[in-house]
Amino acid sequence: MSRRLLIAHACRILGARGLAEDVLGHVSLRTGPDRLLVRCRGPQEEGLLFTRPDDVREVDLDGSGADLGDWAVPNELPIHAEVLRARPDVDAVVHCHPPSVLLAGLEGVPLRPVFGAYSIPAARLALEGVPVYPRSVLVRRPELGREVAAALGDKSVLVMRGHGITAVGSGEHAVEQAVGRALALDVLARVSVESARLGGRAPELTPEDVAELPDLGGAFNDVMLFRHHLARLRHEGLLLAE
Ligand SMILES: [Zn+2]
Numbered sequence: 001m002s003r004r005l006l007i008a009h010a011c012r013i014l015g016a017r018g019l020a021e022d023v024l025g026h027v028s029l030r031t032g033p034d035r036l037l038v039r040c041r042g043p044q045e046e047g048l049l050f051t052r053p054d055d056v057r058e059v060d061l062d063g064s065g066a067d068l069g070d071w072a073v074p075n076e077l078p079i080h081a082e083v084l085r086a087r088p089d090v091d092a093v094v095h096c097h098p099p100s101v102l103l104a105g106l107e108g109v110p111l112r113p114v115f116g117a118y119s120i121p122a123a124r125l126a127l128e129g130v131p132v133y134p135r136s137v138l139v140r141r142p143e144l145g146r147e148v149a150a151a152l153g154d155k156s157v158l159v160m161r162g163h164g165i166t167a168v169g170s171g172e173h174a175v176e177q178a179v180g181r182a183l184a185l186d187v188l189a190r191v192s193v194e195s196a197r198l199g200g201r202a203p204e205l206t207p208e209d210v211a212e213l214p215d216l217g218g219a220f221n222d223v224m225l226f227r228h229h230l231a232r233l234r235h236e237g238l239l240l241a242e
Helices: 003-016 077-086 099-106 120-128 142-152 174-197 218-235
Strands: 026-032 035-039 056-060 092-096 157-160 164-169
Touching (some): 003 056, 026 077, 026 174, 092 174, 157 174, 164 174
């Protein structure tokens, strides 16, 4: 799969799984020290769920580049650019607006480690602690992007209160990893919101049980999960041809 097709499918997965309201959200992949492929908006924009490989353009971290053509970079390109600047270990950035995370953030629902093998990636996010960027601003200036990157720190996901999330990935399967982390954060937030609705009495995991929640590795967590979501796109008639 080409990198543009991979990013287009990543966007479609986020849209299909309800992590983005209509047209808002984007995925990027580092292609060089100062360059990235990023989901842009073209003249025929139809929303994240219907992203095409043509919507993925290669630009500099400042948002310029000959590849842009009739497309415009996202208003919130500084999220991608400043996270990539601040984190040399990061290769892919996902930004989207999952309603579950929005509700948890607005209502101050804690993302506690109350479940385990139900979803180990989501449980690990809860155990590690999910940082919060407290401002609900549109991140359209580099200064705000730097605030987001600082709030993310060395973590893999960030709740942007009143706004959405940022998730990052590294290495050969960076896009798959970032999407997997976004999906895991959505699982954690959905369970947390529903649990709070039921009274929020769930006890936290014991250290003995935490010790039995292994990291099953990127091939299991990221690549297989992504393949599953590609199959769901195919089932829904949303998979793009090579
Ligand atoms: Zn946003």
